[in-house]
Amino acid sequence: MAVPKKRTSPSRKGMRRSHDHVAVPNVVYCECGEPTLPHRVCAVCGSYKGRQVVSSEEA
Incomplete structure (x- = not known):
């Protein structure tokens, strides 16, 4: 079996x-x-790249 020398x-x-x-x-x-x-929708306000993607009730 191989064993380290140092x-x-x-x-x-x-x-x-x-x-x-x-x-x-x-x-x-x-x-x-x-x-x-x-590259993800904001979980708090629901916006992505400056536009509203998800309504605030869903976020």
Whole structure:
């Protein structure tokens, strides 16, 4: 069975795990001031690209 000959240093371990982080989501602020995800309808006011898409009762 294959066994490592030397101990993996913290630096090398960190370099290997550098792509395992959780990506921070982009935040776009709606006209109403609420943070939303890009290319999504605002959950608070129901607008998208400056026009009303969903009525305020549904949102």
